[in-house]
Amino acid sequence: MGFQTGALLHGFGAVPSAEVHVIVPAGCVVPQIRGVVAHEAALPVPRPVEIAGVPCAPAVRCAVDLARVLRRMDAMPLLDLCLRSGACGRDELRAEVGRHGGLRGVCQARQLVDLADPRAECRQESQLRLLLVDGGLPAPEPQLWVADGYGAPRYRLDLGYRRHKIGIEYDGVSHLDRDRLRHDRSRMNWLAANGWRMRHFTDVDLYRRPRDITATIAALLLNPWPADHGVVVVDESLIRGNSGTTTP
Secondary structure, eight states, X not given: OOHHHHHHHHTOOOSOOSSEEEXXXXXXXXXXXXXXXXXXXXXXXXXXXXXXTEEEOOHHHHHHHHHHHSXXXXXXXXXXXXXXXXXXXXXXXXXXXXXXXXXXXXXXXXXXXXXXXXXXXXXXHHHHHHHHHHTTOOOOEEXXXXXXXTSOEEEEEEEEETTTTEEEEEOOGGGGSHHHHHHHHHHHHHHHHTTOEEXXXXXXXXXXXXXXXXXXXXXXXXXXXXXXXXXXXXXXXXXXXXTSOOOO
16 A cells, blocks of 8 residues: 555545555556555665554555645645654655655655744644745744743644744634634734734635735744834823813
8 A cells, every 4th residue: 555545544545535645666567446546666665664564655655656746735634744753763754855856746845844843733823834934924823822921831823923022823623613702802802912914814815815915924933023022102191181181
């Protein structure tokens, strides 16, 4: 087994497939079997590992094979999950990419392996991060913790730029729950009061208006908060006094 099926067996099946994917030696005759996709091996396959009695290509081979042939937006979540699951490490991925030199898609695989981050917690977070990087922006930090005034972790953001106090959230179906909505509003108010500029995106933004996301975050990065982080200082002369009169 290899490719999507191999990744699933190894615990990082971020790209589901209804078909079974197998790797066959180069040049052999491959029988046509419904529901089975045979991939001719461009490189010798290392000794397979056995998972639940099924022989499978090593995790690092499955990951790099997929990083070469999938769309970037599909390959990025897969590599993030590969690292997060512990199926293999970044150094192993880089070494395996080196073995694939000259093959189709190896440049993409090399770039994405360097960008992969085990902190990403869902497919859309990985895709948002890649979208910003491909748009020429610095890579945001996944699962960024924001501390309170005592230095204790208070809220965790999907993505963010700590130095610029910019937070980026992907709002999925779970955010429609009433209790979650109340929590989100309280969280949003606290972050805004503490100088964080939050931007929230949905599936429509991610898959239909990706350039708008990049433009929105680029504008924030180019226009940092002033020294007071956007806190409004009220002119006390404009506040109604105890006498009930307004000072002109």
